[in-house]
Amino acid sequence: MxxxxxxxxxxxxxxxxxxxxxxxxxxxxxxxxxxxxxxxxxxxxxxxxxxxxxxxxxxxxxxxxxxxxxxxxxxxxxxxxxxxxxxxxxxxxxxxxxxxxxxxxxxxxxxxxxxxxxxxxxxxxxxxxxxxxxxxxxxxxxxxxxxxxxxxxxxxxxxxxxxxxxxxxxxxxxxxxxxxxxxxxxxxxxxxxxxxxxxxEKGSLKQRIIAILGPHYNARLVTVKETTDYMDVYGFVGKPETAKKTRGDQFFFVNNRFIKSPYLHHAVMNAFKDLIPVDSFPLYVLFIDLDPAHVDINVHPTKQEIKFDDEKVMYAFVQSAVKHALAQFNVTPTLDFDLDPGIQQLDAVNKPFTEAQQNLSTHTSLYKTFSQANQAHMIDKSTNSSNLRHWKDLYEGGNSDRYTQEQPHLEHPDTVSKPAPAYDSQPQSTASVIDERWQDTAVDQKVPVQVHQQYILSQIKSGFILIDQQAAHERILYERYQRALQESPMPTQQSLFPQTLHLQPVDAAVISEMLPDLQLLGYDLEPFGNHTFIVRGTPADLQHNNEQASIEGLLEQFKHFSNELKINKREQLVRSMARNNAIAAGKVLAPREMQNIIDELFACSMPNVSPGGKFTFISFKLTDLARMFERGQ
CATH class of the missing domain: 3.30.565.10 (Histidine kinase-like ATPase, C-terminal domain)
Known part of the structure; x- marks a missing residue:
């Protein structure tokens, strides 16, 4: 053989x-x-x-x-x-x-x-x-x-x-x-x-980061540096305001070799917990130096995935180093009253609380009741009713003579008590707490109602429908942008003062590739060299005037679709614009705005689902309601 x-x-x-x-x-x-x-x-x-x-x-x-x-x-x-x-x-x-x-x-x-x-x-x-x-x-x-x-x-x-x-x-x-x-x-x-x-050019790590990401990061980087006998961690993390909705600005290097490590990324995310939204990703460029004997770099052909001999120690150390850096540089949400002159005009800020007023307030029975431990819900029945009637004076700086003269029956004309209605002693009825807007709109059954600033309720002949306002608007915009690419370009709102848009190199390449389609969709962009563009106009139907935020949001959505879906670039662009410009959940809509969404949605060729496949509305029939409430049984 x-x-x-x-x-x-x-x-x-x-x-x-x-x-x-x-x-x-x-x-x-x-x-x-x-x-x-x-x-x-x-x-x-x-x-x-x-x-x-x-x-x-x-x-x-x-x-x-x-x-x-x-x-x-x-x-x-x-x-x-x-x-x-x-x-x-x-x-x-x-x-x-x-x-x-x-x-x-x-x-x-x-x-x-x-x-x-x-x-x-x-x-x-x-x-x-x-x-x-x-x-x-x-x-x-x-x-x-x-x-x-x-x-x-x-x-x-x-x-x-x-x-x-x-x-x-x-x-x-x-x-x-x-x-x-x-x-x-x-x-x-x-x-x-x-x-x-x-x-x-040759320089420091911070200079290289700024050269790559842009000069606006100069004041937005926090230094990370921790040294032990086992390992060293150093580099920079971005302040919370630099966090984005998509990945791309996250760099880990082990012994100067770029790696991808979901485990260590999770450690950084934990360090940023409560500082950034849950669906955002912080900027970081972190270097880990340790003995090569503690790491195996040859577990993957590209050498971008490696193995540590003690991953738990690495996780804890990275998380601690980033947390320490953020705390050391006071990267926490703060209130700066100097920024708002309106706040400075408030009485609580510009009028001193004198020692006499302090003594006056702290000796009242109302103050004593609320200042005792575990007594905030208790009010002494023997408390003089006039003190309760004038509780606002504690905060409004009322006439102190009212209390010092001890005239419990002296009442200000504006605060004379009126006979209480007969039903005051009874529990408040459920009907009395119905949202006033519902009461206003319920008279005309055709007027749509917004539910929790997320859904639109509209009555139809067989019952009613509940519309997801964001998904519905996304479908409307998607078909509008499709028509702009295939039939007639969208109008452009020219900016009075054109803005300069500085992008990362990869993002600049994406925008350059999409320029012809962006012009059809209403964007007027002009390359300005060195990963920079001049923004001369944006689509006329955009509801905000921040051109830079509009384009950056579009880029984030585009990168999201690039990672998730196997669709062509033009389809990614249209979906990204629709997602980025759609009315978000939480936005209060007037009845006319809700009605426009309803009319435009059902004029779409495919009104029942968003471009991503989510339902835009759910219908409820009267027969279903009757069955749920056991009517006719």
């Missing part, structure tokens, strides 16, 4: 390895940038063309490689980082497995120029589909320049699975920013299609 097990050829083995290591252009960006850092570079340049599909090139001024090393680095499992099994548990470098360059060479055409520090000539190597085509001496600067061209040219099926250029570029920017945050002491430059997107 013939043997059937054979060793795979190197080029096939490399392609299989590349399936784990190089999933998209951003994967190659990550590996090449990490190699440049490990080479001791202080200046690193990343050049991208066609979102990495045509070219990914990294140029560094690191130590470079000799002729032999330049050839060996493209072999499988070739690394300078590990010599023995013990080294595997003391890794402090970024790359170490020796798979990156071999995997890149298996799925792309690679050109590399490198020159070792102190040598006169460098080495030029050209590799195509894992095969070395050219290797020769060359003139080049000290350091390494490696270019990956035509990614997946020999694996068409994988190339077809790549996303749009804008989507792939967002992944590249994500990887670039993570590494730039981890090494603020290095210079990083990113150029895409001959246009410079980022230029980060």
């Amino acid at each position: 013939a043997d059937i097990i054979n060793l795979l050829p190197d080029n096939i083995a490399n392609q299989i390895a590349a399936g784990e290591v190089i999933q998209r252009p951003s994967s190659a960006v990550k590996e090449l940038l990490e190699n440049a850092i490990d080479a001791g570079a202080t200046e690193i340049q990343l050049i991208i063309k066609d979102a990495g599909k045509e070219l990914v090139q990294v140029i560094d001024n690191g130590g470079g490689m000799s002729e032999t090393d330049a050839r060996m680095c493209f072999e499988r499992h070739a690394t300078s980082k590990i010599q023995s099994i013990e080294d595997l548990f003391q890794i402090r470098t970024m790359g170490f497995r020796g798979e990156a360059l071999a995997s890149i060479a298996a799925v792309a055409q690679v050109e590399m120029k490198t020159r070792k520090t102190g040598t006169e000539l460098g080495t030029y190597i050209e590799i195509d589909n894992s095969a070395v085509k050219i290797q020769e001496p060359c003139q080049t600067a000290e350091g390494t320049s490696i270019a990956m061209k035509n990614l997946f040219f020999n694996v068409p099926a994988r190339r077809n699975f790549l996303k749009s250029n804008a989507a792939e570029m967002r992944h590249i920017v994500d990887e670039f920013i993570r590494i730039a945050l981890a090494y603020p002491q290095l210079q990083f430059v990113l150029t895409s299609n001959n246009q410079q997107l980022f230029h980060f």
Whole structure:
């Protein structure tokens, strides 16, 4: 019987390895940038063309490689980082497995120029589909320049699975920013299609965060720094007002390596408990330094998921460090009366409470009754009725002579008591506490009624319907925006004073991609360079005038839909706008506004569900009510 097990050829083995290591252009960006850092570079340049599909090139001024090393680095499992099994548990470098360059060479055409520090000539190597085509001496600067061209040219099926250029570029920017945050002491430059997107000079961590997130974060960062023998935690967290509805500004680094850890994220969320809304996410850039022996970084191909030998200690320490930082910098809700001049005009603020008035108030029987422990609900029956009648004087600074003259029967004309109605001694009837608005509207049965500022109750011939005001308005806006994209653009309300909108790099890329559709939906935006846009107008039907809040809310919703749903970009945009601009629960509506929602909802092509699939209304029939109240039985 013939043997059937054979060793795979190197080029096939490399392609299989590349399936784990190089999933998209951003994967190659990550590996090449990490190699440049490990080479001791202080200046690193990343050049991208066609979102990495045509070219990914990294140029560094690191130590470079000799002729032999330049050839060996493209072999499988070739690394300078590990010599023995013990080294595997003391890794402090970024790359170490020796798979990156071999995997890149298996799925792309690679050109590399490198020159070792102190040598006169460098080495030029050209590799195509894992095969070395050219290797020769060359003139080049000290350091390494490696270019990956035509990614997946020999694996068409994988190339077809790549996303749009804008989507792939967002992944590249994500990887670039993570590494730039981890090494603020290095210079990083990113150029895409001959246009410079980022230029980060060497500096401190705070300077790098501000350079990435924007200057408005300068006064919104809180320093975190805790040191122990076991581990160190340092970095920055954003003040509660920087929290957003979607993730994106959360960065954890362990030994300068970016990681994703839901467990540690939960620790930070607990530290922010009661400071931010439940559905919001705080900004944080946190670094954890500990002995590599206590962490396993090789449990996932991307090395972004790691394992700690004692996760409970890590959780408690991170939570404590963030809590301590927030407390130390007094990041708690406060009342600043200096901000509102109207408050300064109140009597309680600008009129002193004299010692005579204090003695007068504290000696009354009414004060004594309420100041005794566990007696707040008790009122002495023997208390003089006139004292009770003048209880407001305790707070309004009434005439003190009224009490000092001890004239219990002297009454102010405005406070003369009137005969009490006969029913005062009886419990208040249920009918008397019905909401006055209900009483007003119940006369005309066609007028809709708002229930708890969330639902609209409207009578129909067979009974009544209960409408979710937010879901209904979302459906109305969704179909309105769909028509704007397909038939007639929406009108724009031009701003008297155009605003400048500063965005994060990833958000700026999203807006740039959506600009044509945004214009059809009523937004007038103009790119202004350096991730900035000029907002000249917004949709005319927006109920608020804060252009920046409108666009930031739209971005948050768009990122939410991008994470949750597999739908095209235009559909995501329309749903995001509808969700962001819909009337929220808790908003008080006038009868006319409620009626407009009802009329517009039932003019929709699909009035019964919101764009997300939630019911917009529920109907109740008279027969159902009769059965519930056991009528006719």
